[in-house]
Every structure is written in C-alpha cells, then in structure tokens.
Amino acid sequence: MKFITPKNHNAEKVDWLISERARSIVKNYAEYTEHSESEVINLFLLNLLDDADFIVWIEKKRNNRRVVKQLGIEDLVGGEKIS
Structure with a gap:
C-alpha cells in the first residue's frame, strides 16, 4: 500500500x-x-529514480552526497530500494 x-x-x-x-x-x-x-x-x-543505472552513475560521481540529498535517495543502495 x-x-x-x-x-x-x-x-x-x-x-x-x-x-x-x-x-x-x-x-x-x-x-x-x-x-x-x-x-x-x-x-x-x-x-x-527507479533507473538502477542512473543510481549507479550518481554513486560513482565525486562528491555525490549533495546530489544524493537533493534527490532524496539516501535509502537506495546498489541501485535497489531498501524495503
């Protein structure tokens, strides 16, 4: 739900x-x-944000903490959402 x-x-x-x-x-x-x-x-x-390759790309960026925070994807690990 x-x-x-x-x-x-x-x-x-x-x-x-x-x-x-x-x-x-x-x-x-x-x-x-x-x-x-x-x-x-x-x-x-x-x-x-469901595009795993996009998330991997963000993870590889230098100084990605700002982007991760802006996109609200702190809960994404290795391209998969934590349930």
Missing part, C-alpha cells in the same frame, strides 16, 4: 521547451488520471 504524501509546496515554475506531441500526451494522461498536468510530470519524473 502506498500512502498519500503531501504535495511539494516548494515547486518552481520552469521554462522548458517540449514537443507538441509530449504536451498532448501529458494533457490527455492528466485528463485520464484526473491529476493536474504538473502532478503528472512530477510523478513521472520521480520514476526516473
């Missing part, structure tokens, strides 16, 4: 250029899931 977590109130507006197709996907997926487009993007991007 996943518990509901508070929304991130530290959000910042970003200025990214994305394709019309990507915007359409987000818009329609948001409608389907009954979430806002911002919530869909936020939830989707958090899934990138």
Whole structure:
C-alpha cells in the first residue's frame, strides 16, 4: 500500500521547451488520471529514480552526497530500494 504524501509546496515554475506531441500526451494522461498536468510530470519524473543505472552513475560521481540529498535517495543502495 502506498500512502498519500503531501504535495511539494516548494515547486518552481520552469521554462522548458517540449514537443507538441509530449504536451498532448501529458494533457490527455492528466485528463485520464484526473491529476493536474504538473502532478503528472512530477510523478513521472520521480520514476526516473527507479533507473538502477542512473543510481549507479550518481554513486560513482565525486562528491555525490549533495546530489544524493537533493534527490532524496539516501535509502537506495546498489541501485535497489531498501524495503
């Protein structure tokens, strides 16, 4: 069971250029899931932390403590989440 977590109130507006197709996907997926487009993007991007190769890459970076703290992945070891 996943518990509901508070929304991130530290959000910042970003200025990214994305394709019309990507915007359409987000818009329609948001409608389907009954979430806002911002919530869909936020939830989707958090899934990138499930990429074991990305976590290994971070672990290999020099002075990675700042990145690990920023990403909130202190509980990840060797690319796998601790249950």
